[in-house]
Amino acid sequence: MAQPWLVPIEGGVELLILAVPRASRSKVAGIHDGRLKVQLAAPPADGAANEALLALIIELGGVKKSAVSLVQGHGHRQKRVRIMGLDPGTAERIFGATA
Secondary structure, eight states, rough: OOTTTTTEEEEEEEEEEHHHHHOOOOOEEEEEETEEEEEESSGGGGGGHHHHHHHHHHHTTTOOOOGEEEOOOOOEEEEEEETTOHHHHHHHHHHHHHH
């Protein structure tokens, strides 16, 4: 079943994310309004939360740093993260299992 937070693109996927900064630890914490809710152990200042988000995606996805980019939502809680080289089925298993 297709997940609303998972958008297949040519060569990879995009994840629709609701970022929650200043959590006790960084983790995927479920689904909220069709987005992956991701708690981040970083403040939203100076891009720290964005860096923590990308680091978590890289760690969970097992992908190279160069394959992951923040394409939308740099200064907002609602974000879109692109992961190249990851197929939708694998992304759903990895990130859906942690949700």
